[in-house]
Amino acid sequence: MFKEAVDEENVEWLRANEDSWWECKDLLDYVIERGVAVTVKFIQRVDGAKGVCVLAGLFDKGDNGMIDGVLEQVEYDDDDLCCLTSYGKGLAGSHEKLLNVLERIKDLEWQVWGC
Helix, strand or coil: CHHHHHHCCCHHHHHHCHHHHCCCHHHHHHHHHCCHHHHHHHHHHCCCCCCHHHHHHHHHHCCHHHHHHHHCCCCCCHHHHHHHCCCCHHHHCCHHHHHHHHHHCCCHHHHHHHC
16 A cells, blocks of 8 residues: 555645655655655655655665765755664675765764764
């Protein structure tokens, strides 16, 4: 049902059933695989979707072009990015992915907290 809700932009279903998909990596990967436009809409329309789960999936699965494309269109801050460094096996298992997150954190103090 989640995939259908994403494809049909059924924000009401996504909000009402947030507990069923919030930490399901394969479902969030589906959003990211659909591309920049779908990922941006998902983050902008579903309350809390910008949270750690979606951004972690983006940095884990997306390439730099996609990451840039999404981050250019959504509001985020150093705190959002800092939280990613402790979330998800994909980021923790890859120095390159972790550095990609840290390089985007503007405040040096937040970079230290992210490590």
